[in-house]
Amino acid sequence: MHKPLLVTDFLDRARRHYGDDEAIVATTGERFTYDEFGDRVDRVSAALRERGVEKGDRVAVLDPNTHYHLEVAYASMQIGAVHTPLNYRLTPDDFAYILDDAGVDAIYADHEYAEKIDPIRSNVPTTTFLTNDADAVDDDWEDLDAVIENTDPDFERPEMSEDEVITINYTSGTTGDPKGVMRTHRSETLHAYLVSVHQDIRDDDVYLWTLPMFHVNGWGHIYAITGMGATHVCTRGVDAERIFRTIAAEDVSYLCCAPTVLNRLIDYDDAESPATTGANDVRVATAGSAPPEATIRHVEAEFGWYLTHVYGATETGPLITTSDARRHFDDDSADRFAVKKRQGLGYLGTDVRVVDEDGEDVPRDDEHVGEVVVSGNQVMEGYWNRPEATEEAFSERLEGYYHTGDLATVDENGMIAIQDRKKDIIVSGGENISSIELEDALFEHEAVSDVAVVPAPSDEWGETPKAFVVPESDAVDDADALENDLIAFTRETLASYKTVRSVEFVDALPTTATGKVQKYELRAQVWEDEDRMVGQG
Known part of the structure; x- marks a missing residue:
């Protein structure tokens, strides 16, 4: 029937x-x-x-x-x-x-x-x-x-x-x-x-x-x-105080928050210690960018909420993957944070693949990087009055799949982890650096409230990572000293070539209405005096 x-x-x-x-x-x-x-x-x-x-x-x-x-x-x-x-x-x-x-x-x-x-x-x-x-x-x-x-x-x-x-x-119109x-x-x-x-x-x-x-x-x-x-x-x-008050008053059981919104809630919780639940247990879904492990820990341990990380794009429904693969983690183990940070497994009936330039699947070794492509019933019909853009979106590497423009690795269980947008990978001295990995590392520093990492021009390396940091309140007594401390912090936790080379402190990061950081604005600022938006090293 x-x-x-x-x-x-x-x-x-x-x-x-x-x-x-x-x-x-x-x-x-x-x-x-x-x-x-x-x-x-x-x-x-x-x-x-x-x-x-x-x-x-x-x-x-x-x-x-x-x-x-x-x-x-x-x-x-x-x-x-x-x-x-x-x-x-x-x-x-x-x-x-x-x-x-x-x-x-x-x-x-x-x-x-x-x-x-x-x-x-x-x-x-x-x-x-x-x-x-x-x-x-x-x-x-x-x-x-x-x-x-x-x-x-x-x-x-x-x-x-x-x-x-x-x-x-x-679409949000972050480019064009x-x-x-x-x-x-x-x-x-x-x-x-x-x-x-x-x-x-x-x-x-x-x-x-x-x-x-x-x-x-x-x-x-x-x-x-x-x-x-x-x-x-x-x-x-979105107002942190009102969100917590409403959750308690209306016995909210479910909400969705971008990582930036979760960070606002965490900041408010640290300052005010509000009630974080009403009569119901609370589930929260997050997407837009991978939440740092520190964020997931706070949401689950301090708020008492169950967090699921989901992923997709306007063109894909949006949702095509979930980190909620409970046979791959223990609810009582700290190992679950590393899993929940991943974009995860494809939804039912959804074919999510990570492919190289030739359209071939990358190895499931969590090292090889390829572009995320997807086929599913939730994927768009096409772009309104833009047949050429539609054709390009579905044919660049693998015919018939929507090409997300996101670069990812795949682990042995088939769970994807986004490493960057294609345009946001930092190529320094021939080495690819994930800005997300750097951001995750910097989020662990107590002085960092929010952060975005973009490539900055370098005569020696072509590009090097630059961090735009929103500091915690009263964290910057000496900007130069804190910058040096953050650079040293990344050097301690990451390979030397991945070290942040410069830090700029800002009051806020530019974001879309859904909380997604608009890195292109930061990139445009950094590369303003250059002929190109890529390094020549």
Whole structure:
């Protein structure tokens, strides 16, 4: 029997089996059951149809993890419109590019971000503008709550196919213009199934939204949490004190945090010693970059949380691997940290390989480095209106596999460990140096709060490692002395050629909204006076 896989099934199931149960804890203090949530979604669907939005049209959402994002996303998808979430850290020019590139017909924007849309309204094809507080914005926006109140929940669902595009997620644009990643009903649905299995999502979970909903639909959690009938606890941004308070007050059982967010929580815990759990045990998933072992130790030993390290990219669902391979570590052994630090094993039904320049698998010796390529049902359909970029992404080393651009090794169990992005490997005197390995070493130093390592030009070696360090508070009495201490620290723990050669202390590292360090900004700064962005040694 073949039943089409449609993303609308997730909310339908929750309404059918959990109608009277709590669906959403809103940032406004309101609480909605799945029946109430579903009714609001139906009214938004009807309102979008009344405003001319049809199947296949694009509906953008610019929102900081409130219940409105969930409502507009599901409302769009119920009428076959393409959910197009936007990164709220972008500039008006960025939004103009995306709204025009995607041909967005309608947009919902939180009142705090509507001012970024107002300057570009005349330059984009968008005609419907909705917000959560029309009185708080200057231009002509419709108030979504008023629209919901004044619209009947009656609309007609169009026929939909599992192979039709239902979301477009734009890449973070760390290099060049953002690209729209097309995902179908089928790919979104199967990814959500995989997340439910590998993240052990249950109907009694209470999920805290610290991960941006715009980021690949929140790693599929807008679907998985809903479909399982669990509870969404919404947020407005990431604040350590508020996260801990909410975890305790709402009995949160599951959340996702980039390593940078985990570090903020650790800093707050060190200073304030808050309650780290409520009535439920807490699971946390992290991704974006490999968390240092010191971070994993603190999260599990001090917070009492169970940490899983997952990995992927916007183009891959995102999630394609997990470190949660419990037959390869003992929960009571310190050896588990080395395993959890790895990106890990491929998800069910996912073929993750590490290949050399010729497309051949590298040996499983944890030494040979190759590029991570992946084939799976959760991988994107392609880039919106970019057939050449799509072809390149799936054919460079191995035909038919998406090429991540990440370099990794593979151990004897087939667990991958990312060593760097292709452009971030430091080639010093002909030797390859992993910036991640250096960062992990520096994280062990008590004076280091956060760190990113990039190649710096060297007349002698071509490139040498340079560290940008966010010091712990009050750690820098003598910058020169601390720099020498950190250099000596890496020399003590790593091979001599891997030693950091210079350190620059900064207040913060540049990051995307998901907490991923934007190394290209640091590289551009370091190589500003050079003709090329690579060393000539």
